[in-house]
Amino acid sequence: MLIRTLGTFIAVILLAFAVPAEAAPPRQLLEDVGSSYPRVIRLEHGPGAGRIITSIGSMIDGKSVGLIHESVDRGRSFQRVAVISDPDLTISRGMCCATLFELPRKVGDMPAGTLLWATTAGLDTGNDRRVRQRVWRSADIGRTWTFLSDIAIAPNAQPGWEPELSVAADGSLVAFYSDESDTTRHDQKLVRVRSADGKTWSAPVDTVKHQRHGVRPGMVGVRALPDGTYFMVYEVCNIDFQRNCGIYFRTSKDGWDWGDPIDLGTQVITEAGRYPRHTPTIAWSPNTGSDGAILLISEMLVEADGSLSAGNGATILVNDPEADDPWEEFPAPIPVTGVNNEGCRNFSPSLLPSRDGRTVLELTTDLDDGVCKTFVATGPIPID
Numbered sequence: 001m002l003i004r005t006l007g008t009f010i011a012v013i014l015l016a017f018a019v020p021a022e023a024a025p026p027r028q029l030l031e032d033v034g035s036s037y038p039r040v041i042r043l044e045h046g047p048g049a050g051r052i053i054t055s056i057g058s059m060i061d062g063k064s065v066g067l068i069h070e071s072v073d074r075g076r077s078f079q080r081v082a083v084i085s086d087p088d089l090t091i092s093r094g095m096c097c098a099t100l101f102e103l104p105r106k107v108g109d110m111p112a113g114t115l116l117w118a119t120t121a122g123l124d125t126g127n128d129r130r131v132r133q134r135v136w137r138s139a140d141i142g143r144t145w146t147f148l149s150d151i152a153i154a155p156n157a158q159p160g161w162e163p164e165l166s167v168a169a170d171g172s173l174v175a176f177y178s179d180e181s182d183t184t185r186h187d188q189k190l191v192r193v194r195s196a197d198g199k200t201w202s203a204p205v206d207t208v209k210h211q212r213h214g215v216r217p218g219m220v221g222v223r224a225l226p227d228g229t230y231f232m233v234y235e236v237c238n239i240d241f242q243r244n245c246g247i248y249f250r251t252s253k254d255g256w257d258w259g260d261p262i263d264l265g266t267q268v269i270t271e272a273g274r275y276p277r278h279t280p281t282i283a284w285s286p287n288t289g290s291d292g293a294i295l296l297i298s299e300m301l302v303e304a305d306g307s308l309s310a311g312n313g314a315t316i317l318v319n320d321p322e323a324d325d326p327w328e329e330f331p332a333p334i335p336v337t338g339v340n341n342e343g344c345r346n347f348s349p350s351l352l353p354s355r356d357g358r359t360v361l362e363l364t365t366d367l368d369d370g371v372c373k374t375f376v377a378t379g380p381i382p383i384d
């Protein structure tokens with residue numbers, strides 16, 4: 001077992017809900033602005049190594065932007081260091097669903113440590129829209145950003161969503177995203193493309209799809225593990241009520257070949273039969289347990305019958321690298337109440353474990369006076 005028993009978890013979570021609000025785990029606003037899709041990384045290369053960098057989607061003067069923040073005190077405080085805006089506002093109206101990534105090795109003319117920020121753009125450009133997955137780069141620890149390329153452009157008016165970046169074993173930059181353009185066969189599927197330089201991209205390749213038209217794999221997250229394995233999570237919606245938008249995972253030996261796309265992979269289920277729903281993200285914690293561990297957070301947690309769990313909106317799941325055993329639960333640093341698939345509260349949260357594997361930094365969204373904002377807090381990872 002990686003963490004303390006389920007009984008300990010239940011006692012902790014019930015205590016958290018029973019104490020007065022002022023005694024709840026502390027959380028602070030990342031910035032007092034409306035925001036979505038928080039992402040967080042710790043830099044591993046170059047002069048900024050050790051700094052924590054975050055991104056959120058927001059609006060300035062009615063335009064969609066990305067806001068970049070930095071912490072130099074291990075997540076105790078954050079300062080905004082950059083605003084990313086699209087140079088071509090005619091095609092970028094309605095940006096959404098961004099991701100943040102540090103290159104672990106050189107790709108093209110971009111050295112290790114280059115920061116990449118990818119987003120969906122063009123959701124609000126009318127009936128003739130061609131939604132794009134677009135990527136920017138920064139060579140100065142996130143201070144300035146330059147548009148790099150269009151990862152993919154939809155072939156019709158149907159959208160794509162939520163790009164995710166990784167570097168495969170062969171050194172190519174890989175981008176994954178949810179694709180709705182294959183309208184006659186799939187309501188949505190996961191696809192991937194790759195590039196040798198971040199500028200020119202291949203045609204899309206199917207990654208996860210279902211034979212039933214209405215089933216929707218999406219919200220992909222990918223991490224490279226120390227042993228060379230690549231670990232992917234994603235939600236699969238519209239299978240059935242009890243498993244609706246449940247979270248699945250699969251692995252790859254090289255970061256490009258993910259097996260038969262019709263195979264949905266393995267569903268994430270806890271020892272008590274609970275399962276997470278919606279908006280999964282993952283992080284690798286190298287010093288949690290004996291061999292490191294995968295941490296997974298999602299919008300919701302439900303019981304085996306689909307009803308809301310007591311830990312809904314307030315739980316992180318953990319498993320060893322093989323992920324063969326049921327997933328274990330522990331309290332998230334930011335318990336969000338009232339979560340039930342409504343688009344803000346705990347929607348697509350993000351995690352960053354400490355280097356020693358004993359604590360985890362969480363970024364998540366919640367309503368604040370009716371506005372969706374990003375909060376940040378750090379909490380313990382219970383270890384045997």
